[in-house]
Amino acid sequence: METERLILRPITEEDAERIFVLAKDPDVGPMAGWVPHKNIGETLYVIRNVLNGPECYAVCLKGDDRPVGIAELMLRTKPDSDELSDECELGYWLGKPYWGQGIMPEASKELIRHAFEDLGMSKVWCGHYAENKQSARVQEKCGFRYHHTEPNRFVPQFNEYRVGINNLLTKEDWEKRQADINK
Numbered sequence: 001m002e003t004e005r006l007i008l009r010p011i012t013e014e015d016a017e018r019i020f021v022l023a024k025d026p027d028v029g030p031m032a033g034w035v036p037h038k039n040i041g042e043t044l045y046v047i048r049n050v051l052n053g054p055e056c057y058a059v060c061l062k063g064d065d066r067p068v069g070i071a072e073l074m075l076r077t078k079p080d081s082d083e084l085s086d087e088c089e090l091g092y093w094l095g096k097p098y099w100g101q102g103i104m105p106e107a108s109k110e111l112i113r114h115a116f117e118d119l120g121m122s123k124v125w126c127g128h129y130a131e132n133k134q135s136a137r138v139q140e141k142c143g144f145r146y147h148h149t150e151p152n153r154f155v156p157q158f159n160e161y162r163v164g165i166n167n168l169l170t171k172e173d174w175e176k177r178q179a180d181i182n183k
């Protein structure tokens, strides 16, 4: 997928070195609930076992094939069924040197379009921990609306509870927003 400034492409094991450099930063993972990577072996494990979903993408700046971050639509199955649900969840992180340039809102908007137009989704969810104001801003910029708070969301990698905020963007709201943008 392509936006004005970005290419979203599948992640490969060749990205491990670059992802490790960005993911070892103590300011990145903990805000999203994961521990900074300790070595490249751990990054390779994560590429193989966590960043392996069908809708998980390396976010790259045009003209440079190295990832600056990761964005994913996490697909779900319907309850008690193998059938794919028409609701999914957006997740993302960006290397610290690239913060504050609107990169993740740009990548997220393209993934949201992809979810509704190409994958036939009816709802996209997105969450953040209450203290993560940066991520809250990304979700506001993408048109998500507040849905509910989880006062005690368990964060396994830190063995602690945090307040989780869950936001929702429905296809209907997204279409209205697109119509307003195109007015």
Ligand SMILES: CC(C)(COP(=O)(O)OP(=O)(O)OC[C@H]1O[C@@H](n2cnc3c(N)ncnc32)[C@H](O)[C@@H]1OP(=O)(O)O)[C@@H](O)C(=O)NCCC(=O)NCCS
Residues within 6 Å of the ligand: 027, 028, 029, 031, 032, 092, 093, 094, 095, 098, 099, 100, 101, 102, 103, 104, 105, 127, 128, 129, 132, 133, 134, 135, 137, 138, 141
């Ligand atoms: C959340 C994140 C993806 C935002 O991506 P981004 O492309 O920088 O998003 P934006 O450029 O729109 O910036 C969002 C907000 O971050 C804040 N911000 C910008 N630059 C910043 C910096 N250098 N340091 C701290 N905060 C900063 C600003 O409040 C900004 O909002 P504004 O545009 O209204 O001023 C990125 O900060 C990140 O990866 N954080 C760590 C991992 C994480 O939180 N993942 C999401 C888990 S839910």
